[in-house]
Amino acid sequence: MTDITAQTAPRARWLTRERIIKWAPLLVLIVLVLLFPFFEWLEDFRESKEHLYLADSRFFSIRNAARIAIASTPALMVAIGVTFIIIMGSIDLSMEGTVSVCAVIFAFAFIGWGGTLTSWAWLAIPLALLVGAVLGFINGLVHVRLKIPSFMASLAMGFVGTGFALLLTGGDRIRVEDDLFRSLLTVRWFNFPIMCYVALAMLLIAWFIQSRTTLGRNFYAVGGGEELAHASGLNVSRVRIMGFTLAGIFFAMGALLAVGRIGIAETATGNNFMFISITAVVVGGTALWGGIGGVWNTLVGVLIVNVINNGMVVIGLPSYVQDGVLGLLVIAAVVLSTDRKTVSFVK
Amino acid sequence: MSFIKKFIQQETVSRRNFLLASAYGVSGAAAMRMFGPSPVQAATYADPTVAWSYRNRTNPYWNEIVSGGEAFVESLGKSKDFLTHLINEGSSEKSLADVKALLAKTNGELALAIDTNDAPNARPVVEACAAAGAYVSTLWNKTDDLHPWDFGDNYVSHMSWSDEKPAEQTARILLEAMGGKGGVVHLGGIASNNPAIERLQGLKNALADYPDVELLDAQPADWDTQKANQIMSSFITRYGDEITGVHCANDTIGYGVLEALRAEGMDIPIVTYDGNPQAVELVAEGKILATVFTNPHWGGGITASLAYHAATGAFKPSEEPNEHREFYGPTIMVTPEDALEFRANYLDNVPTYDWKDFWGPSNGPIMYK
Structure with missing residues (x-):
């Protein structure tokens, strides 16, 4: 009898609590992707139409996958940026301002230097990334040197950014009409526009930084226990400032893709990024108290939020319940995807 | 001091x-x-x-x-x-x-x-x-x-x-361009805003005269380009080719809709509202069928x-x-035929108004329902 229990034990151990929690965000995503076609099937079933569950689904199609991917790319860049900060146990709320400033400066430089990628205007891209880095650097300096909590420092910097973007544009919007630049959206490889591949490349770079560089490991060290990291001789202030700088670069990348998607740069380009990026990071399983999670979690989180947004319209949910449903689903996803047993209290 | x-x-x-x-x-x-x-x-x-x-x-x-x-x-x-x-x-x-x-x-x-x-x-x-x-x-x-x-x-x-009448006029232009049949979607402003309500009502009024056109869906896009872009993509997933016309509550929403259509390689008629300079430009190019300028x-x-x-x-x-x-x-309808003339008169050179002519361009007393 003891033999039998000994045999089943490894199977039981394979499905450990930690492992379930680690993969929960992906499970949530898969459930959602199967749930929305079910509602479509239900709708056709009521009208007694022919409908093969996944095969006839409009939601579960490659065209719609591309639409969700397009909607996700700018948000993914911003969310990756803030992931690094959240891993450190801080928060960065400056994304709306930073995205607006980068988008506007990029558009002005791009138009001013020729207006097409084949001219010197391509320099506008590194310029935008540089601006993002500088804004992030200032953000980090304000947080670390002036000893202002990252929440307040970054929120304030975000407002400064929005104000600055407004000052630059005077409330106008700038159209970026270069066909080569807009091919980010209009040219497709294997059904997905180029901007999706750009985002994928940035995701891989972020993953490299997170797992293969000292800086990436230091983020986890600071988030896991700042005192311990400090006592071990880590220059925590420097890691923090570099983290905010890195986040700024990813915010700038988000701005470039946002302009690529709409073809317009304006003060409102940054709108709504705060909600979607923070939500996506948390839903993806990165803990707000730091030390846990990573960029793959963020990818899953961004996809969860965008799948919900897209799916609700596709199944014809009335607009007035959509916000409520989104809120409930976010709570459900966070409950399922974060390990709260090890946390004694939540601030 | x-x-x-x-x-x-x-x-x-x-x-x-x-x-x-x-x-x-x-x-x-x-x-x-x-x-x-x-x-x-x-x-x-x-x-x-x-x-x-x-x-x-x-x-x-x-x-x-x-x-x-x-x-x-x-x-x-x-x-x-x-x-x-x-x-x-x-x-x-x-x-x-x-x-x-x-x-x-x-x-x-x-x-x-x-x-x-x-x-x-x-x-x-x-x-x-x-x-x-x-x-x-x-x-x-x-x-x-x-x-x-x-x-x-x-x-x-x-x-x-009052936006109901002008929105009804743009809707009629749209429904005519659709050949009086097919499906139309509406992307609105913040749901509780009065102009958003009136502009949707304008579309509904016009639809009463076009029984062969179906209002497929109407969702608030909160006057926001990016939100409108995402909602339009989702509409395309849900309705696909059933959509043959788009009625937008304002120009900013229209820009997002145009880009969503462009990503899919779709070309269907759309109308907007507000008469912003860029929208007028797009009307002149024929990409937007009509917008309304409220000066x-x-x-x-x-x-x-x-x-x-x-x-x-x-x-x-x-x-x-x-x-x-x-x-x-005042409200002025801008259509492809008069877009260039309109731009020359109102946008390229902002007219010097006589600020003592208080009521000249106004549009009659306010009516309460």
């Missing part, structure tokens, strides 16, 4: 005067109300402060409104900076608090143009101005029971737009002008008929 001391003294005195004046004003107004419409002889001022209170300049529409206000103060031979900006950022509380602060600072010598952010906030703003002896003109928001003629001269005028530049300038000229005593509001105190703003 003496100038600081002097400034503080002045402020203290003017605040005291303001408190006294408002205490008198409130009780006085209450007493006067009992004996019929305000027989108070309102004081006029030689050089009142001119202020515009609005949401913010990020939105191109409000940017146009305020540029009109600036053009008006420049027509007085003053610099742009003479116009005081009160920015409420979408908060009615801040709107009222800012007005009260400015009334205290100017001792009531104020000509105020304002959108009070929401309708209920109009009454406290108007009452505060009337009590302090300032002159106020409102735009867009006020409740139906609040009327300028109940406040003597101090509540100068109210201007608004926010004129609206912003004339609202400030009415308050200013009433404050200086150039005209006496209480002697004007009711349709000069509550009226609709």
